Amino acid sequence: MSQILDEDQRIIEFDVRTDEMLVNMGPQHPSTHGVLRLVLRTDGEIVSEMEPHIGYLHRCAEKIGENLTARQWIPYTDRMDYLAAMNMNLGWSLAVEKLLRYQVSEKARHLRVLIVELNRIASHLVGMGAYGLDLGTFSPFLYAFREREKILDLFEEVCGARLTYSYITVGGMTADLPPGWLQRCEAFLDQFEPIIQEYHALLTTNAIFVKRTAKIGVLSPEMAIDYGCTGPVLRGSGVDIDLRRDGESIYTAMHDGYAFEVAVMKDGHYPRDHKYPAVPRDAILGDCWHRFFVRMLEVVQSMDLVRQAMDRYSQCKGALGEPLKLAEKLPAGDTYLETECPKGQMGFYLVTDGTSIPWRVRARSSSFSNLAVSPELCRGCLIADVPAIVGSLDVVMGEIDR
């Protein structure tokens, strides 16, 4: 503090100088998603400096990965982004299959798209509900969870678990769909369609919500790419990247034949395949509102994908195919594959030395890089904006700390 005093007196003698307070938000804070601690240096209500402290949920999954075979590590990928466990399983399975140059059956491919997109809807619902909680309204959280419960029921029928499924594994799926599941999934999608408009009315176009999120935490496309932000955070800033379309060949092969538009604002407007609410006047591209809106569009996009996957899955003649053996021998070498998860691009790096146990396993988490940009966004905002900004990044601590 001393060097501030001997500054040029003329400028600051009339200024009302309040001393800086170091305030601790978390790690048990109700608004931060999980155990994330934010140290705010505040000057009155203005936050001059924010530093996130992570590592409270670190379970060293990577060290354990060096003692388990590829299929035995699947449950650990569940616990990383526990809101979208299916996407995590898919990411790890595809990475291993890329190393083995193994091709799953046609039926398994469509089933994977179906299950993964359904899990994306569930994850975005939690994101939307928790964001409403950050801004002070409690009801959307309960509406979101009511719908999510229905998806979890569907998953429970498929693989017996509601949160950490370990359903998609290396070489295929652990089980096929139970009879009548497709009709129940169809029923869910039909009744879910109008409810999306409810969420738009309740949050997206709500005047107070727009006031709390528009022009807050504006992330420029260059900074987003520089910090390695991915997923809705990147698309919220207008960068047109979606790995399902421009990812690695093995990942895009899974989605070829599916018609979908990437939810991003291209030359001034979002895709018009459905009736979406208009963008409010004072929302700038890259602010919290746009990140939230991109997630809401992706829910509708995922619903289309699920419908297409259901048709293709039911038309497939061949057998589903068995997953690989538990202790499958892995060829020496290393491979890296990123898949499009709800929070962003989740990368798995696998280094093997020829035995069935990998030498080194590395999970590149999307929320890890998304959160890295938060000090940049929170500089100079108000205290009440910090949960709004961190909430809009939709971070999950399990994925960050691994």
Add this chain to the structure above:
Amino acid sequence: MRGTDFISELEAAVDGALVGRDLDAVDPWLEIAADKLLETCRWLKDSCEIRFDGLQCITAIDWFEPDPKKAAKVEWEPHTEVVYHLWSTKARASLVLKVRLPRWQGNEQGKIPELSSVVSVWRGADWHEREVFDLSGVQFNGHPDLRRILCPEDWDGYPLRKDYEMPLEYHGMRGR
């Protein structure tokens, strides 16, 4: 996926950088000399015609076989390898760079190897390098705030090294 012209371009731009390569692996990679790393990365991001503007991930692999029996059969000798995964958002292309470092600086136990930080090139590298420093013990010179990110501040040892021993006690909590 990298044409030979790209490699010749790279060698022309930064001489002595390319030390090794393997183009027919599942993910072709190039090996870069440790001291030329920062220069290469700056060239890749700014002046190369495929702009690698995104740093996906930095990983450190500890090539060291702890028990002597297997160590005899292994063909590589112990070293630490830092792997950079880059990708270009415009050209949708990805690239893997590897850098070979000794396990300990000057081979005496306890002094961790040095490497120049690429935070000045990609801001995203900040937290990735802090994690590599925290878990695998690689000192990144030029990093603005190199502290442990996942383990507590005063944790000793680098967990992801093959010869890492779990401490018996930490602030009164029993380790084993």
Add this chain to the structure above:
Amino acid sequence: MAEFLIETIGLPAWLAWTCVAGLSAVLILNVIAGGALIFIWAERKIAARIQDRLGPTRTGGRFGWLQSLADGIKLLAKEDLMPEGADALLFRLAPYVSFCASFCAFIALPFAFDTVGQRLNVGVFFVVAILGLEVFGVILAGYASASKWSLFGAMREAAQVVSYEVPLGMCVVVPVMLAGSMDLVTIGEKQAGWAMNWFIFHDPFTFIIFWVYCTCALASVNRAPFDLAEAESELVAGFHTEYSGLRWSFFFMAEYGSMFLVSALAAILFLGGWNGPVPVSKLLGLSDGVAVTDPFALRIVGCMNLFLKATAGVLLMMWIRWTLPRLRIDQVMTTCLKYCTPIAAAMFLGVMLWQLFLPGGLVAGSFRAAAGVREGWLEQSYRKQSAEEESLSVKTLSRHVFEVSR
């Protein structure tokens, strides 16, 4: 009541008056405290219904109506702990200051014609002054619990309530201007008769002023989009983070008390207080229009009317709370200084001009009671007083003005 005690039981005068005073005090306290209990249960039920769930169903009967009792017992049983850095005296005093401020405003609040604790001639002014006191308890609580977060909460709340008193004051002056007196009973009485008489339909300006009043009332009671003080997403629970058990319940009672107060005030000032939309009693010939001589039963009906309107106001507040997100502190301030105050001032001017140019109102009808006050006062001042009329002592003048106005 006092006469009954003196004649029949033969108590000395002063004791009779003491009993009456004690009884009315207890009556008001229990009515409001009872109301608060019901509102706690109602809040849980409404929140549940809005969020597509059931709310309390098992405590006491099918609709969980004993939930408030269960809450009360839980709060009583909880330990009243105090943070070690806290300032003992202030920490204990704060809830009582807040509770008393919120409840002693009911002294001047009439429930039906002339059934009021103490009929103050400055009723409205007194209630607004007391509303300002409640923030004092909050500041003490925030400061005394010696934690950064509570201090933040207290500062925010104090800034908000103090700044919202300005537009609230302006909105409250409009009905006073229409009724010509600050006495709540007179204001209520002016809106007798058909619903058209209510001040909210008096002219377009008062209609807008009613909604500005609702916003300011919401803000000064710290509810719904303006509940900055206990913004759990940022400040955990604002100024009452450190309170638990009975002390915390005092803050809770104060909040519900002032919620009921503010909506009752809105009912009286704008929605005709104890007068129902249709003057049933006059149509049925039960009362001859002069409220003073109404039979006692009509007072009970009056109370019912006011309670219904006030409860409707409270339910509206609850409904808003469970649908709208929260505003930021600077947005709350800008709505106050940039929106509420200028609009209130403009409408105030509008109502004044309206009164001046259209004293009879658009529909020139006899029921324009407010205008009567002015003519009565002017004629009376110019007409030479004949000797036999009593001298214009303070008491006679006010009664005189009062009769002329009806």
Add this chain to the structure above:
Amino acid sequence: MNQASFGIPVSLFASVTIDWHGFFFLLFAAIACISALMVVLSDNVVRMALHLVLSLGATAGLFFLAGAEFLGAMQLMIYVGGTLVLLVFGVMLTAQTQLVSLRTPAGDRVIASILAAALLAVLVQAAFSIESWQKPGQGMVSAPTATPLGMALVGVRVDQHAEEGLLEPKGGYLLPFEIVSVHLLVVLIGAAYLARAKRRRVPRPVDLVASVDSVEPTFSGNSDTTVSGGSE
């Protein structure tokens, strides 16, 4: 009075009469004086502010007792609601640890008490020299006090013109009232101008991330968590 026997020994109460008006008068007067004294004597700044609020609140009570409801409500709103909230704000902001207790040296106390005693003597003598204050008050005047005030403002001096039937309303107090309010407005704008934060020409060198570490040790050692951080 017919002695209806309700089993209450009515005669017991007949002798004792409590004059509530007098009782409350004494109560409020006592509170006002004692808390005024406490303001001077207590050394904790926040306690001082609290006692000041109590004494001003008690004077408001006295006004209500004297039937001047308008004045009482005014006192409550202006003093207790307005000024003191700002005072407590100021006290709360400044009363960090080192400023909370203000010790007055013994010498000053002696001089202060002498001065106070002299002032008190003068006031008491002046008070009792007015004969209408000798005998105790004859009870509350519960007349509506706001209406005549309002009309006095507009010009109809009800209490003076009672006799000759207020022929034509004189100027009243409207003009001075408006002048005072404009004056207050000017004062407000001046204060706001002085207190506004200057636009900085030189951005204040907020010592960025590095200094966060300097403060860090107080938090990171999770065994000795000092309370300086958030309460949780």
